[in-house]
Amino acid sequence: RLLYEAVRAIGFSKxxxxxxxxVTAGATQExxxxxxxxxxxxxxxxxxxxxxxxxxxxxEVTLVSGETALSVPPGIExxxxxxxxxxxxxxxxxxxxxxxxxxxxxxxDYRPAHTAEQKMKKGGELxxxxxxxKDILKELGQVKRSGQILVGFCMETxxxxxxxxxxxxxxxxxxxxxxxxxxxxxxxxxxxxxITLLTKNGAKIPLPNMSKFDAGMKILDEVLKLNGxx
Amino acid sequence: RLLYEAVRAIGFSKxxxxxxxxVTAGATQExxxxxxxxxxxxxxxxxxxxxxxxxxxxxEVTLVSGETALSVPPGIExxxxxxxxxxxxxxxxxxxxxxxxxxxxxxxDYRPAHTAEQKMKKGGELxxxxxxxKDILKELGQVKRSGQILVGFCMETxxxxxxxxxxxxxxxxxxxxxxxxxxxxxxxxxxxxxITLLTKNGAKIPLPNMSKFDAGMKILDEVLKLNGxx
Numbered sequence: 001r002l003l004y005e006a007v008r009a010i011g012f013s014k015x016x017x018x019x020x021x022x023v024t025a026g027a028t029q030e031x032x033x034x035x036x037x038x039x040x041x042x043x044x045x046x047x048x049x050x051x052x053x054x055x056x057x058x059x060e061v062t063l064v065s066g067e068t069a070l071s072v073p074p075g076i077e078x079x080x081x082x083x084x085x086x087x088x089x090x091x092x093x094x095x096x097x098x099x100x101x102x103x104x105x106x107x108x109d110y111r112p113a114h115t116a117e118q119k120m121k122k123g124g125e126l127x128x129x130x131x132x133x134k135d136i137l138k139e140l141g142q143v144k145r146s147g148q149i150l151v152g153f154c155m156e157t158x159x160x161x162x163x164x165x166x167x168x169x170x171x172x173x174x175x176x177x178x179x180x181x182x183x184x185x186x187x188x189x190x191x192x193x194x195i196t197l198l199t200k201n202g203a204k205i206p207l208p209n210m211s212k213f214d215a216g217m218k219i220l221d222e223v224l225k226l227n228g229x230x
Numbered sequence: 231r232l233l234y235e236a237v238r239a240i241g242f243s244k245x246x247x248x249x250x251x252x253v254t255a256g257a258t259q260e261x262x263x264x265x266x267x268x269x270x271x272x273x274x275x276x277x278x279x280x281x282x283x284x285x286x287x288x289x290e291v292t293l294v295s296g297e298t299a300l301s302v303p304p305g306i307e308x309x310x311x312x313x314x315x316x317x318x319x320x321x322x323x324x325x326x327x328x329x330x331x332x333x334x335x336x337x338x339d340y341r342p343a344h345t346a347e348q349k350m351k352k353g354g355e356l357x358x359x360x361x362x363x364k365d366i367l368k369e370l371g372q373v374k375r376s377g378q379i380l381v382g383f384c385m386e387t388x389x390x391x392x393x394x395x396x397x398x399x400x401x402x403x404x405x406x407x408x409x410x411x412x413x414x415x416x417x418x419x420x421x422x423x424x425i426t427l428l429t430k431n432g433a434k435i436p437l438p439n440m441s442k443f444d445a446g447m448k449i450l451d452e453v454l455k456l457n458g459x460x
Contacts, residue, residue, distance in 0.1 A: 032268070034387050034411055035336070035418075040266045069299040106265070109352040119387045122339040122362070130356045157264050157349045181264055188265075 001074065007056070008075070014058030015224060021059045022098040023051040024091065024105035026066030028084040032128060033116035040106045041181075041188035044068035046153070047104035050216035051076050054100075057220060062098070064090045066105060084108045084133040091136050095143070100223055102151040103137050104177075141172030149223050151175045157182060164198050174226050175199045177219060185209050197222055201229070231304065237286070238305070244288030245454060251289045252328040253281040254321065254335035256296030258314040262358060263346035270336045271411075271418035274298035276383070277334035280446035281306050284330075287450060292328070294320045296335060314338045314363040321366050325373070330453055332381040333367050334407075371402030379453050381405045387412060394428050404456050405429045407449060415439050427452055431459070 025047020029037045044065055051063040052073045062077040064087060072078045079094075081087045084107045095101055110130035120126075137152045144150050152173045154164040157180065164178035178196045181187035186194040186209065193215050197205040199222065207218055255277020259267045274295055281293040282303045292307040294317060302308045309324075311317045314337045325331055340360035350356075367382045374380050382403045384394040387410065394408035408426045411417035416424040416439065423445050427435040429452065437448055 035385065036268060036270045036338070038262070038266060038268050108266070110356055117387075119385070126340055126360045128358045128360065130358065132352070155265065155349070 004074065012056040012058075016054055016220065017058035019059045019099045020097060021051075021054045021061050021100045021102065022064065022091070022094050023047050023054065023061060024064045024087065024103045024107075025051070026068045027106045028066045028087055028108045029082050030084065030108045030111035030133075031115045032112050033118065033120050035119045038108060038110075038112065038128075040108065042066075042106035043189045044070050044105075045189070045191065046193060046212050046215070047102075048073065049212040050102055050104055050219060053213055053216035053220055054102075059100075062094055064094070064105070084111060084136075088134045088136050088139075091140065095140050096145065098148070100149045100151070100227075101140060102219065102223075103140075104153050106153075106155065107136060108133055135171075137167075137173070138171045144172060147227075149174045149226055151177065151219065151223065154178045155187070156180055161196065161198070161204070164196070168198055168200060173200065175219075175222055177215075195219075199226060201226075234304065242286040242288075246284055246450065247288035249289045249329045250327060251281075251284045251291050251330045251332065252294065252321065252324050253277050253284065253291060254294045254317065254333045254337075255281070256298045257336045258296045258317055258338045259312050260314065260338045260341035260363075261345045262342050263348065263350050265349045268338060268340075268342065268358075270338065272296075272336035273419045274300050274335075275419070275421065276423060276442050276445070277332075278303065279442040280332055280334055280449060283443055283446035283450055284332075289330075292324055294324070294335070314341060314366075318364045318366050318369075321370065325370050326375065328378070330379045330381070330457075331370060332449065332453075333370075334383050336383075336385065337366060338363055365401075367397075367403070368401045374402060377457075379404045379456055381407065381449065381453065384408045385417070386410055391426065391428070391434070394426070398428055398430060403430065405449075405452055407445075425449075429456060431456075 026044035027040045027042040029039045031037045051061050055061045064079040079090050113129040113131045150173050156163050160180050164176050168176040176198050185192045193212050194209045195207050256274035257270045257272040259269045261267045278300050281291050285291045294309040309320050343359040343361045380403050386393050390410050394406050398406040406428050415422045424439045425437050
């Protein structure tokens with residue numbers, strides 16, 4: 001902890017001093033009943049490393065996270081959520097006070113239309129009707145205030161850059177971090193990632209495979225540039 | 231590790247020496263697509279503690295486990311599985327060579343009828359048709375050989391003992407460990423549990439709240455008794 005604090009204090013330039021950053025991380029859990037739920041393979045590592053990098057660079061960081069096996073980096077304000085609906089409430093409450101919002105969480109697009117109060121008994125055929133969750137990123141894009149930087153993530157198994165660009169424009173983002181599964185050393189659960197950054201100015205910045213912390217640093221570098229251009 | 235080995239060597243009577251035990255643990259993951267899946271809140275702790283207790287008492291232990299955040303206790307043969315189907319294959323392969331089978335895993339009853347090869351895109355209404363997974367415990371009960379002890383678990387939110395007794399009989403078990411969620415200090419993710427053991431001889435043994443390791447020891451005590459009666 002002491003070493004961590006020393007590294008934080010002297011190892012990094014404080015170019016985010018005075019900035020409030022909201023980072024989201026992890027997967028949400030959408031309950032089917034008290035026992036079963038729908039989730040995804042996000043482990044939260046990417047978001048936690050971004051939060052740590054921003055804190056090292058002097059930002060005041062709030063991390064809103066789904067359930068993960070990770071420990072919260074010291075010095076970061078932490079908000080625990082379970083479902084996409086809780087993630088929505090936390091983000092919309094915090095967003096307006098933040099200069100930068102980086103949404104690295106893998107929020108479920110859908111949830112079961114009904115959550116059973118008791119464990120469902122087995123028997124016969126079953127289908128789970130789903131309803132769409134609110135699109136947090138899109139809503140934050142709609143209420144984005146002047147000077148605020150909004151960064152999203154995009155995880156695809158095909159047509160990565162095409163889908164990323166669509167999402168960047170449709171949701172009024174300043175930047176999107178496109179990553180894929182199926183690439184070795186990238187995606188869910190790994191300590192490294194291979195990301196391409198796309199900005200609203202049309203820049204496409206393919207990053208080589210690197211640690212998620214280093215990728216977080218690169219993302220923050222681009223955020224600063226976008227901030228300077230605003 | 232040295233201390234662990236010393237405790238194992240001298241801290242426990244070796245009343246399971248020469249016995250092969252199969253223990254299952256954790257939740258299975260049933261893929262919707264490469265990103266999303268259905269799972270449950272089991273963390274694997276109960277099964278891992280039973281495996282450890284059996285190893286301490288001299289058994290040759292194989293642990294078949296879904297994805298967990300736990301580390302495998304030393305000296306135990308470990309088989310990693312993801313889905314209920316993989317769990318089924320591992321268990322049916324191993325079962326016949328084991329003297330005792332304790333199924334503490336929370337295996338999904340259902341899986342999506344189709345697993346999408348690519349990440350599904352958002353849009354409109356969606357339902358997930360499910361199909362039943364094979365009933366591993368029931369199949370093991372059907373092929374149980376003379377002298378073999380088969381122990382199941384039962385997690386219910388209501389009518390616990392009634393459902394447990396039904397399952398005990400329907401699946402030809404020797405014992406069932408009934409536990410519930412909603413009781414403080416019991417169920418998923420906790421270090422303690424409150425279990426009632428029901429045997430095929432009609433015994434109902436309500437255990438007080440205790441560590442999952444101690445609960446594992448009690449389960450093994452009853453297994454030995456049942457074994458003596460065979």
